[in-house]
Amino acid sequence: MSVAAFLDMTGARLPVVQAPMAGFAGSRLAIAAMRAGGIGSLACATLTGEQVMAEVDAIRASGPGPINLNFFCHDLPPAPDETAWLKTLAPFYAAEGLDFRIDAPPLRRPFDEAMMQVVERVGPEIVSFHFGLPEDWFLKRIRAAGARVFGNATNVDEAQALAARGCDAMIAQGFEAGGHAGHFLFGHHPVGLSSLLPAIVDAVDVPVIAAGGIGDERGVRAAMALGASAVQAGTAYLLSPETMTSQAHRTRLTEATADDSVFTNLFSGRLARGLRNRLIETLGAVNDAAPPFPYASAALAPLRAKAEAEGRGDYSPLWAGQGVALARAEPAETITRRLGEAALEGASA
Template sequence: MTGPLANWPVQDFLKRTGARVPIIQAPMAGAGGVALAAAAIRGGAVGSLPCAMLTADQVREQVAQVRAQSDGPLNLNFFCHHLGDPPDETAWRALLQPFYDKEGVGPPETPPPLRTPFDAAMCAAVEEMRPEIVSFHFGLPDPALLDRIRRSGAIVLGNATTFAEARWLMGKVDMVIAQGFEAGGHAGHFLAGHRPVGTMALTRQIVREYDAILEPVIAAGGIGDAVGIAAALQLDAGAVQLGTAYLHSAEATISAAHRAALGEESVVTNLFSGGLARGIRNALIDAIGPVHPAAPRFPYASAALTELRRVAEADGRGDYSPLWAGQAAALGRPARGEPPEGAQALTERLASEAFALLGETP
């Protein structure tokens, strides 16, 4: 870079990660995977694989597939929640009974796989596959496992939704993701519950604290176009993490109903997993409200919805599905009649437009 960004935190991010542009494609289970990550990497970004719903062998397989399709920095993302004993779902299933009756189904006979926390088996897979970056949601894993990740050579990212969480992460991770309440999907809070802060305010607070130790901060949430990227970089973020913007791409694996709804009102809800997450309103949210105390804690609430989701999605409906999306979803919507943009082209275009706004020559 030869323009203003040459002396900004962006440069540090690019040097440390090997990315060509200051963008991380957010890991989004159910919405992205190998094709999306590989395309983002080809566009110069950090590509990400969501691993919380994969087995260790599936992680190995998907990493190999991304490596075969692209050459650049790959991030593996894991959750650090605590499962505990299964909760009593009696009240939750009773609340859902009218929907079971309407759709002619019931709770699943065999519970589907749950999102699982990072463990020794996953750590061994990381050590074997050696991704450039490993990121964690809902805090960090056991210190012994974290030490092993560090010894593998991976850059470690931690997610903070408040300044207190960022302060807790400092010294334990290499970079902090400042996740504002505008972000789609699960809020990664882990210290004192969900205390939402906007992306720009949170990013700037963390940057000021991090100035003393020269660590790039990654802004995430509500950034859906080049203007948003440029604004975050002007706040001295080293990069942005984009999730919802990539939902519009051709490689996103979301349903037609989900894609059609992008840009409609999003709310924070606990109905689909038990954890607070931002998604688009649908029939279930409208019927019982976005947050309900009967929903079992994360990640157990999702099991009782399995059959409801199956029959509705087969009918082209997203009535019981998590339609995760951030508040800036409308910004990336293609023009009427235009096909979805490929993730590589999307990455290159957003970076080029953001650089131009900042007077930068890549």
């Protein structure tokens, strides 16, 4: 689908989707992206329904533009036995002078009836999903509420499965993308964006949004040349003043290179791409002791809180994609406009 058709479908002026980044991107970032003409996104997996409604109210009050509410579609297993994980973390607790306790952060929860009612109440233009799609009756209600449905694919099989269930557009999430890998049909078999994007474009008849390692005009133009109808950027925004990125995270972002970004299961129990820190260097990026998603973060919370209070990111999920060196400390509105104008140029080239 052409860029013009994508813009007409979404109501955006620029073919840029600000990535929903739980814990880092709230209403301020969405507002800035929308003011520039892009699509503003809100990550809802760690928010209550009341918090989602409050954030949407703030976004709507700022002016017009398309809002994307993003949800997870994972299975939530019963609480696991964390004995092995607690034993693994014991030396860190001792080193930090902490007595063990669990100050559990909000679990990342899958889309459910309560959030369905929130969607119906606030009426977003777009509802997007990570880790697959919810049941068909939810999709029917989402469409009845006037929203488009976007999915996330990490391979061609997933893209075709999403298209078969009626997705209006899909995100082609390349290997380079920061945060959680969105695979859902089978194991994690990552593919770089330059190979993934044209394969998905050729396999489906809906707009494809390129994501993964896109941080400047060169990456945007390359994605458009490979057939993308729009681009999604996340890491590119992490240094902007509108994000909730911690100071420790900001410091690492300014010095990091592509090879500092690795897939790890330590912070949530599921593979996600972030920057190396003390926990990763000590335990390895992937450790079998970590509980399944989304339970791993609870036991890390006290360690993370103490370190961040001291300006350290030793136990924090420093999410960032391989395009981390391209991130700039610019206002999010400027970033959106810069990437969006490059996308328009790339589409017309």
